[in-house]
Amino acid sequence: MSTLTIRNLDTNVKQKLRERAAVRGVSMEEEARSVLAKSVLSDGVDQDPRGESLYAAIRRLVEPHGGFDIELPERGPTRGPLKFD
Structure with a gap:
């Protein structure tokens, strides 16, 4: 396991992280690990906290x-190529 220190974290971000952790009944540290892991290791599909894409x-x-x-609607005729005279 590695250690990561994040400086200058916005106060609102920290508060939201604290709230998410409280809802899940885990520590802020555990919630931060979970958020980072889901973000970095995801298959490119955004998911909500319940895991639904x-x-x-x-x-x-x-x-x-x-x-x-x-x-x-049906497509109309396209414009012709530009003329540079």
């Missing part, structure tokens, strides 16, 4: 309603 959360909200179809 953003995709899964949106899908959970949308599926009971049968999903949403978005009608896209």
Whole structure:
């Protein structure tokens, strides 16, 4: 195990970390380790504290309603290339 010291941490960040730790019933140090590990070792998918990905959360909200179809308008003609005379 290694030791890491973080200086000049914003007061609001420290307070939020303290609150998150209290909700989970762990120390601030344990919560900081958890946050860092999840951030650095994640597979690139943002997740909420319950471990649910953003995709899964949106899908959970949308599926009971049968999903949403978005009608896209037809594309018009594109502009021609610019002329530099």
